[in-house]
């Protein structure tokens with residue numbers, strides 16, 4: 411599932427606290443991202459709750475772990491909470507930002523059960539069996555009911 415979020419130039423500064431994209435985790439297995447190095451950009455949340463700006467060379471990709479992969483690995487790989495910030499109010503010039511996103515989602519009926527290699531006597535499975543499609547449907551239904 412490719413997506414091409416485009417964040418237009420801002421001729422007036424955003425209000426304090428406004429974001430280009432609100433904090434979220436991605437739903438699927440892995441997300442691949444390519445982005446312009448524009449002011450105001452992707453941030454990831456550290457375990458202590460603080461945010462870190464993601465700076466990447468222009469010829470590199472960012473890979474995000476999604477919620478389905480976290481379930482598959484019994485949370486050995488955590489899905490990354492991330493957001494996109496606005497340019498700082500004192501930014502001069504063009505503030506347009508373009509990113510190219512590929513959300514990988516396994517086939518609809520692919521079964522997802524926490525991997526045996528990620529579980530053990532002290533680390534029992536935290537998630538019940540699901541399928542890629544059921545999981546995506548559940549995530550979308552929840553988001554729709556929350557109106558996000």
Ligand SMILES: O=C(O)CCC(=O)C(=O)O
Nearest residue numbers: 415436445452494509511
């Ligand atoms: O534009 C970006 O850098 C991130 C977009 C994003 O997080 C998403 O589309 O899920």
Ligand SMILES: [Fe+2]
Nearest residue numbers: 434435436492
């Ligand atoms: Fe995202």
